[in-house]
Structures are given as structure tokens and as C-alpha cells.
Amino acid sequence: MQIKKRLAKIFVYSVLTITLLTSLFPIFWTISTSFKKRVDTFALPPKFFNFSPTMDNYKKLFSDPTFVKVYLNTILFTLGAAFLSICIGSLAAYALARNPRFRGKTTFEILLILLRAMPGVVLIVPLYDLCSKLHLLGELPVLITIITVFNLPFTIWMLTPFFAAIPIELEEAGMVDGLSTWQIFRQIVIPLALPGISAAAIFLSLLTWNEFLVPVILGDQSTQTLPVLISGFISARTLDWGPMAAASSLAIIPIAVLTVFVQRKLVVGLSLGALKE
């Protein structure tokens, strides 16, 4: 019995260690490569710690005005899309939460699942045709709106349970006090749903930050985002892994830092959303 328990413990801990290593090694490797000189990036045997670090790769990136602009674009894009998604999504989620049965519900549900399940290309091809005719290619507000719609199923599915969980008595109390529906929503419902809304906001920011297909096809030079820029590195004319790793790191590090800080919230949001989907 003792041996069995011991073995079980060893097993558990080795699985955990392997998981930890597998999850974190690629990230470590990328970040460390971003600090290596060119020769060190493809040296064999690989240099894990025995290299003299350099800031050159980052300097190269930051001295390029395009890169800074791209980074700012991405931040704008992310914040704009998260904000619009929350506004529109909260309203829709609240409507759904308070109207479990209504005409056209099935249609709405089908539309949402289709929107979530369809590969992006299916919509991007006609959207590209549409946007180029209307000269809307590369317009940030257009990109933000499109991403908002693409993320709508996620937003609605995640927020509806939070709104449904708010006891209707509180709203009725507000009604008795003579508040309008909109006031009830703003003053009573939103504050109570804030945990869910902030979790959703974080996820939406992440989803938008990571978005590739929409900005690469429907955006242009002036609205280039970080993933699009990074994708340009695949046909680097030289084995320029240093700057490649640096650009990737600049996409990775903010997410990693954010995750560590809001970890608890993310899991709450993820699981509640997922469990109640």
C-alpha cells in the first residue's frame, strides 16, 4: 500500500513536470533566442544559457517606425473591438437572458452557431469582394466591426449566464421605483454582472489581439496588426531568427504577463461560460 501510494505520487509528479516543461519550453526558447546574436541563434549544440545576450534584435524592431505603428494599431484594434463587443454583446445577452422564449429564437441560435463554427475564409472571400467595392479595405472601424460580429457568439454565450443569474426581483424592485428599462439595465444589472463582463472583456481582447485572417486580408498597410507583421517573417530573406523571435516575444510576453495576473478571473470566466454554454 505504501509502495503503491509512493509510485502513484512519483507518477503524478513526473506527469506534472513533463507538462510544465512542454508548456513552457517553447516560450523560453523563443524569448531566449530573441536575446541572442545571429550566430548564436542557429548554433549547434543549441545554446540554452551560455550565450552573451544582446538587445540588438529589439533595438532593430523598435527603431523601425512601422513596427511601433503596428504595435499601436494592434492595441487600438484590440481595445476598440473589446469595447464594441461588450456593448453590443451585453445588450444582446441581457435580451436573451430575460426572454428565454421568443419568436425567431431558433433562427438566432442557428445564426450564432453557424457564425461560431464556420471557417473564417467562408466569410472573408465575399467580405473582401464587398469591402473593396465599397473602398472599406484597411479602415480600422470596419475591421473592428467585423471582428465584433465574428466574436458575437462567444460574447453572447459567455455573458448570457451571468445576466440570467441576476435575480429578477432586483430588477422588479427597480421597476417599482419607477426606473426605465434602460436605467435598470445600466444601474442595477450591469454592476452585478461586472465580474462576467470583465472576464469577457479580457477574453475578447485576447481573441482580437490574436486575430490574423481578418487584418491580413481586409486590412492594409496602415492598419497592419502584430500577427500580420509576424507572418511576414516566414519569408525572411536571411535566417534572421533573432528579430523573428523578438517580434514573437513582443506578442507573447504581454499575454503571458496578463495571464499570470488575471489567471483566476480567466478560469472563472472560461469555466462558467463553458459549463453553461
Added chain:
Amino acid sequence: MRGARLASVGKSSRAPLAFSLPAWILIIPIFILPLGLGLYLSVFDKSLGFPQPINFVGLANFQSDVKNSNFYSAVKVTAQFMAIAVFIQIPIGIFLAMVLHSASKFASMFRSSLLIPMLLTPVAVALMWRFMFSSELGIINWVLDKMTLAQPDWLGSVTAAFFAVAIVDSWQSIPFVVLITLAGLAAMPVAPQEAAMIDGASTIQRIRYVTLPLLKPVLLVILLIRIIDSFKLFDIIFILTRGGPGTATQTLSMLDYNTAFTFLATSRAAAIGVVLALMSLPLYYLWKKVISVSS
């Protein structure tokens, strides 16, 4: 008092429906309109390399798709990636979740280390792995060499490339399975498990007859999301192999993209899009099942 209550309930259930209007206002031009346009384009022969006039060709694009071996190859590759998601990623994820659940002391540290791969930008992740997979200068083959194992040409060999994509996708997706299952495990009632243990059930029996059935709602959600996301897989393939070598990792999405943006054959791409949209429809039923089971 009673009457007032009834009246207010009626009131509160009507006005909020208008709250969903903004969503509709956006869905129509950005979802419904393009879908319709895609359908419309698919029955013509519009192609960027050829000027107007555009001819109505009826189902010709669909017929040529059926005859095209590329199309079938893409269906096969897509199905293969989905199979990996369902039959490999999910079981491994569940297994890891159970192991992690039993070592809940380190919960938060592991949560972070799992969350991060899941949340990272797929494009950056694929780029990261691309240079780790480099067949002569990458670290993966160096490790394999040190372990005296075969070092495949990860991105150049037809079979290895498929697995390279599968590995990168799994690296990002298994954490998702683990985290959701963990949340499900944490929310499970302890009583049935303890009862099973008292009854003398082995761990395997306990898992099979108590834990898994209780996890059913969570597992269904995971299944739905993995099926959807593996069907939609694009960014990673685009960066890692662009669908190659040849058509080894060309999924339907990648084929659609190539048809539209490499061959400039807009209408044919729209036809593939219609097929993809039709393939997404059955997922509505899976979703309905998920909803009904979890409520």
C-alpha cells in the same frame, strides 16, 4: 401588489428584446449579406484574372469540385485533424486534468503554465515552432539526435508535416481541454466519489462509472468546441506549412484560401465556402444537445 408584479414582469420581458437590435444591425451586413453574396458568387465564374462579363454557370463550380482530387484530399486532411482533436487531444487532456486534480496544491502554478500556451497568438506560436522544427538547425531534431531517434524532415516530408501541425495544435489545444475538465472536476459533488471508494471500487472503475458520467456536460462542451476549432484550423497551418508539402496539410479552409487568393478564382472559392457552410450546419444539433444536457 400582485397585479403590479404581473404587469411589471410582462413589461420587463418585452423591452429588452429591442436590446438585441444592435447585434442584428451588425449581423446582417457582416454575416448574412456576405453569406448571400458567397452563394451568389458561387454560381458564376468570377475570377480576378478575367475581366467582365461574368457568366452564370449554375452548379459548374460545384461539379468541378466533386471531380477534383484536391477537394477530396482537403476533406481527408480536415477529417484527420478533427480526428486527432477528438480521439487524441481530448483523452490526453482529460487524463492530464485528472492527474492535476489530484495534486491540487500546485494548482495555480499549473493553471498559469497551461493557460499561457492556450492564449498565445497562434501566428506567433506557429512561427516559434517553425524554427524549432527546422530539420538541420532546429532544436527538436537535435534532441532527437541526442536520443538516437530518427530525425524527420518535419516541414518537408509529407507525413512529418502533418504531425508537425498536429503537435503545434495540440500544444495549444490540450491545455484548453485540461482547464475545462479541471473546472468540471472541481465543481463535481464529492459524495458519489467517496461512496465509490468506500464500496471498494478501483481507481479505474471509479473514473469509468462515477467521474466520467458526472463530467458528461463538461465533456460535451469540450467536444463541441474542439470539433469546431479543429474544423476551423487555419493560422497555424498557414504559418507552419501553408498547406504543404504539396497538399499534405491542405485543409478545406486552406484550399478555399488558396483558390481565392493564390489562384484568384473568386467564384470557385465561394463554391468551396458554400460547401464549408453546409458542413457547419450539423453542429447546431450537437450544440442543442450540449445545451440540453447541461441544463
Added chain:
Amino acid sequence: MRKKFKVFGTVTAVLSLLLSSAFVATSSSSAADKKPSAINVFLIPSPSADAIKKLAPKWTAKTGIKVNFTEVEYGTAHQKALLSIQTGKGEQDVVQFDNTFLAAFANAKALTQLNSYTSASKEYDINDFTPALQQYGDFGGKKFGLMLSTEPFIQWYRSDIYKSLNLKPAKTWDQYKANAEAIQKSGKASGQLIGYGPASTWWWMQMVWSFGGKLYDSKFNPTVDTKEAIAATKFYKDLLKSAPKGALGFNGDDVTIQFVSTDIGQILQYSGYASGVFDPKMSKNAKNIAVTPAPAGKVNAIELAGWNIGIPSDSKNKTWAWDFLEYMLGKTNAPNFLNAGAAAIGRTSITTNKALVAKNPYLALLSLPASATVYTYPSLVTWPEFDKVSSDGLASILSGKVSVEAGLKKLNTALKAVLAKEPKP
């Protein structure tokens, strides 16, 4: 509430209908050529594009017209350019494009015919080009693009490895193979490298032509299963034995990248990569690299690639767009253009300029010998699809999944479907 929905629904439907009527393409009449305040130039990231951006301020100083640049990466550039031109709004005045898309662009009437400009321009001096190069931007006998870079396939080899093994630069494909095998056997380096990955078609075509084969006949029937093509493909596959590991996954750029960073005896690659190859900061082997013409087979075939640059048909500033191109690519500016880092343009005045050739030995190879048969990318509107279908077919053959004969037969059938879409002359 329901009523509100109905009204709303109708409004949305009407709006959608109005939007869809915007699909009717509007075309505008010819350019009004008064002096604009700025012109718009569409470029694809490349050394040539960088050189243009570098030298543009000089033209602006001369004419007072500002130059706005739009750069789109290769993968989506041509699509975006075509769509922009087809709106007829004159968004771009100058457009850079790859020769592979010349046929598609010309067929879509996206480019202005340039013959009237080139025949009248002393500064451009079309006769400074050999006849083969003069026709580089021609489609259907009319000129639609100026040559922006002259990039024939040439051989690049490691002079140090050759010296140590007493090898001489290959003049024929058999010699190329012999050299590669000798190097591979010696263990000093991988024997050779050519493209076997996503860009395999470019090298495979060269092989087919060198063996006396053709990709398709005058009636657009594919001919990739002829005995010449089979022999060529077998040879092409055979060379894999002396290629470095991972060759099947290397794209066009990778062939160069691997050559400059690892030890490979010789490669066949476009001349345009020169600036990166000989730069010691980028190239580990810079000091030990020499160039020589591509090997000949039964036919001394030389594949010529390179960028084109032209004037979109909907530009509103054609006269000034031409002025810009004439200045940038004219005879006088050619040495500056080269020195600004661009891939060379094979003007005779450049390839015979002793000072420049001394500094860049590969320039001499750009004056293609009269004995050579110059092949440019097939003038196919469906080229992008032809290219992908071919490289997919080659991937099956190279991986050993099918035999060369069976694979080529299958490819020929697949190409029939592609070429069927080609507009008949």
C-alpha cells in the same frame, strides 16, 4: 414591438439592396494629365522596392511631385492590386508585380500599354536591352510592363570546396551532377541544392526545358508526360540524393538562406539574391562564393525571372507615372539604382560596364548569350493555379508516393483541367 421589427427589417433589406447595386463597376475615362501633387506607387517588399523608395526623393526634388508608397507582401499583393485597378478609381499610378502575374494582369486589362512610351523615350532607351530582355514585359505582342529586375538562373558555388576537391564549374547538367556527387561523397558539404519545396516548379521547369521538353503546346494542351519531361523529372529527383536534409521543405528563399549559412557545394538560384549572398553580415560564406552560368542540357535553356513594373490602366496620372518610371529605370540612373541595392536590371550598358562588373561579378552573367534559349514564366493567365498544381504533383513524385511516370501522367491530366480555363487567343 413586432411592428417595429417589421419596419426595421424592411429598412435593412432596402439598405442591403442599395449596397448591392454598388457592385456595378464604374470605369472612368482617360487620364487628365495636369500635374498632380502626388503619385501613388504600389510596391512589393524586395531589394528593388527598397531602392525605389531610396531614390524617389530625388525625383520629387526634380518635379515637385510627392510619391506615396503602398507596400503589400507578396502573398496578397497581386490580388489587392488587381482589385484596386478594377474599381477604376485610379488609386495607384505605378504598380510593381511579379512576372508570373503579367498574363493575368494584361488579360484583365489592368495595365496601360507602354509601347508608345518606350519607343519614344531616349532616356529609357529600349535598345539598351538585348531582344530577349526587350520582350520581357510583353503579352500578346504588346508591352505592359517594364523589367524591374533581371534575374536569370545562375550557378553559385563554393570556390573553397571546389578548390579543395579540384572541381571545375559545371557547364552541363551531367557535370553539375558529377560535381554534386563528388562533394557529397567527400563529406565536406552537401552536394547541391535546388528548389524541391513549395517553389519546386521554378526549378523543375528549367530542367524540363533543358532536356528539350515543353510544359504545353501551342494549343494549350499540357505536355508534361512526354519522354523529355520524364527524363528531366527523373534527373531532378535524382539530384535529391546530394541535397541537404530538409530540402523538400525549402522554399525559394530558403535555397539561398541555406547556401549562405550552411555548407552546400553549389546551388542554382536567381541572380537577384546577390546583395544578400555577398554581404558578409548576412552571409557566413560570403568570401567563398563564386558564380557561373547555369548548366546546359540538350538545350541551353535559361530561365529568366524578375519583377515587372507598370502603369495601372485606371491611373489618372499616366504621363507623370511614366516620367517617374523613366527617371528611375532610365539609362542614366541605372548605376545609381544598382548601387542603391536593387537587383540588377540587365541593360547592356550595365553588364558591359567594367567598373560595375568588377564590383559585382554576377553582372556579366546577365548578358545572356545568343546561343541560349531564354524562357520566361509561361504567359498563362491561369499560371498561379498551374504553378500550385504542378508543385503539388511534384511533391507526390519527390516523396516517392508515386513513380515519376505515373506522377507525371496524373499531373498532365490535372493540368488539362487548369489550362481549359485559359482564354483562347
